[in-house]
Amino acid sequence: MTRGLVFGAAGERPAVEEITLEPVGAGEVQVRVEVCGVCHTDLHVVETGGWGMRFPILLGHEGAGVVEEVGEGVTGVAPGDRVVIAWRAPCGDSCRACRRGDQRRCSNNLRARRRQRRASDGALLTPVLRCGTFADRVIVHEACAVKVPEALPVEQACLLACGFSTGAGAALWSTPVREGASVAVIGCGGVGLAVIQGARLAGAAQIVAVDVVVERLDLARGFGATDTVDASAGDSVAQVRELTDGVDYAFSAITSATGLADAVRMCAYAGTATLVGIPPGGRTLDVDLDRDLFGPKVAIGVTHGGDTIPQEDFPFLAQAALDGKLDLDRFVTKTIALEDVPQALDDLHTPTGVRTVALL
Ligand SMILES: [Zn+2]
Numbered sequence: 001m002t003r004g005l006v007f008g009a010a011g012e013r014p015a016v017e018e019i020t021l022e023p024v025g026a027g028e029v030q031v032r033v034e035v036c037g038v039c040h041t042d043l044h045v046v047e048t049g050g051w052g053m054r055f056p057i058l059l060g061h062e063g064a065g066v067v068e069e070v071g072e073g074v075t076g077v078a079p080g081d082r083v084v085i086a087w088r089a090p091c092g093d094s095c096r097a098c099r100r101g102d103q104r105r106c107s108n109n110l111r112a113r114r115r116q117r118r119a120s121d122g123a124l125l126t127p128v129l130r131c132g133t134f135a136d137r138v139i140v141h142e143a144c145a146v147k148v149p150e151a152l153p154v155e156q157a158c159l160l161a162c163g164f165s166t167g168a169g170a171a172l173w174s175t176p177v178r179e180g181a182s183v184a185v186i187g188c189g190g191v192g193l194a195v196i197q198g199a200r201l202a203g204a205a206q207i208v209a210v211d212v213v214v215e216r217l218d219l220a221r222g223f224g225a226t227d228t229v230d231a232s233a234g235d236s237v238a239q240v241r242e243l244t245d246g247v248d249y250a251f252s253a254i255t256s257a258t259g260l261a262d263a264v265r266m267c268a269y270a271g272t273a274t275l276v277g278i279p280p281g282g283r284t285l286d287v288d289l290d291r292d293l294f295g296p297k298v299a300i301g302v303t304h305g306g307d308t309i310p311q312e313d314f315p316f317l318a319q320a321a322l323d324g325k326l327d328l329d330r331f332v333t334k335t336i337a338l339e340d341v342p343q344a345l346d347d348l349h350t351p352t353g354v355r356t357v358a359l360l
């Protein structure tokens with residue numbers, strides 16, 4: 001029996017239900033999901049009444065497990081392989097970015113057919129971000145099944161699927177941080193802490209963590225921040241500028257409307273401010289075009305999930321973790337059962353640890 005966390009309709013609370021799977025198709029991979037991280041995007045799906053997707057929705061997009069079965073023509077993985085399930089899978093040749101060789105900016109990710117149904121009524125499920133990994137078993141496009149070393153514990157490996165790669169990738173690939181540079185990270189939730197880890201791996205000399213909660217700043221120091229700014233104690237832009245004279249890179253990893261504007265104002269001349277994570281709709285950027293942007297020649301960047309090329313980047317990040325250059329171990333601060341995921345999604349409003357991972 002396969003079970004999954006189904007979001008049946010806008011306003012309903014997600015619930016664990018029985019699921020049936022269709023046979024694996026050509027170019028597809030069936031994965032026995034072992035773990036799935038609790039990521040903010042699933043909360044976004046619930047709170048936006050489905051994020052524009054068709055109901056019923058199968059939640060989860062930060063999964064890892066073992067390949068159970070492969071469809072015709074699949075050569076990259078075989079049954080028994082440990083895989084992380086990626087929600088990004090660049091098309092390689094059919095979008096404008098991929099045709100010019102820039103897969104990090106692919107706008108046309110590959111996806112498997114929808115192959116999971118709710119057992120109670122046979123309704124075809126829409127998996128979040130083509131994953132739906134809050135389920136025992138999923139069927140994904142072979143490009144989304146990324147082999148990683150088994151030496152990396154699976155509950156750490158799953159973080160590569162979204163949250164960790166989003167943060168680390170923002171600093172490594174979306175806006176590559178130069179060695180010796182100064183960096184500010186606004187917001188020290190799981191993604192912000194991963195930005196700090198990515199900036200550290202890139203060789204940043206100074207990493208200033210900004211948050212309103214002192215405990216989050218303590219966590220940030222543990223993950224590589226060299227300085228911290230308590231934004232509840234007054235103007236965080238002024239505090240960062242006093243510490244750094246302006247940073248080369250500022251990352252906004254909060255949903256508040258002021259995050260990106262603050263990041264822009266924290267930048268030194270010719271710095272780059274990068275927006276990380278999904279902002280709520282309706283927010284606008286309030287900056288003075290002359291004083292904040294043109295004069296200091298600040299660039300603005302956006303990352304989608306760290307702009308990763310999963311088949312290359314996940315093994316790279318996994319190896320960096322095994323080599324002790326990234327600290328995935330301390331990112332997993334709580335493990336829960338699938339039934340507890342709805343509560344864990346609620347708890348994302350007031351995070352205490354770093355990452356909660358569901359064991360399936
Ligand atoms: Zn593409």
Ligand SMILES: [Zn+2]
Pocket residue numbers: 039040041042061062162163
């Ligand atoms: Zn996510």
